[in-house]
Amino acid sequence: MNPTSKNNLNLYKTDFVVWTEQTAKLIHAKKFSQVDWQAVVEEIESLGKSDRREIKSRLEVLLQHLLKWQYQSNFQSSSWQSTIYEQRKRILDLLKDSPSLQPYLTEVLPESYHRGKQAASDEIKVQINTFPADCPYAIDQILDSEFLPRVIS
Incomplete structure (x- = not known):
């Protein structure tokens, strides 16, 4: 060297x-x-990992707020709707920059749903089994700017 x-x-x-x-x-x-090519390689690898972590994290928050919207309708707020909109927008921005991440959404949906469900349960103080065991929303719905889940009474 x-x-x-x-x-x-x-x-x-x-x-x-x-x-x-x-x-x-x-x-x-x-x-x-x-x-220093080893450092360059490490940084390039970490960029992809960073985008994957971000998309997963944003999906978890989005699912949490969709569940809150659906299961605690008496507390629906513009803040929740803004969070839903913002998370969708950021996920779509990531997918626009890296379309190859699209299949990753499907891959991480079960784990992201479980985490989003746990966060929603903790926040709105309902039993986690109040929510469906598996994600009730398709990826297309989750990312659709017009979609808000039907309220569960």
Whole structure:
């Protein structure tokens, strides 16, 4: 490892923003031997993982609020509706940037529903078995800007 590579590795550990800027400059200048490629690979891999975590988290919050909307209609609010809208919008933004994440929604739906159901149960103080065992909404409904579930009396 040459001194520039060592310095670049130290930057990666001590100042990530400066490391990204310096690494981009090295690549633009075609100084490939000075790039810490292992760190670059790690960062590229983490970007995909980050998008997956975000989409899963947003799906959980969205499902939580859809359940609250459906099962506690006497407390429906513009705040809940705004949260539903915002989570949908952010998920759709992620899917627009990375369409390959579309199948991931289906993959994580059962776990996201379980977590959203648990959060809704905790928040509105109802037994978790009040909600269906499996997600009652299709992915298309979940992401549909016009969809709000029918109220359960």
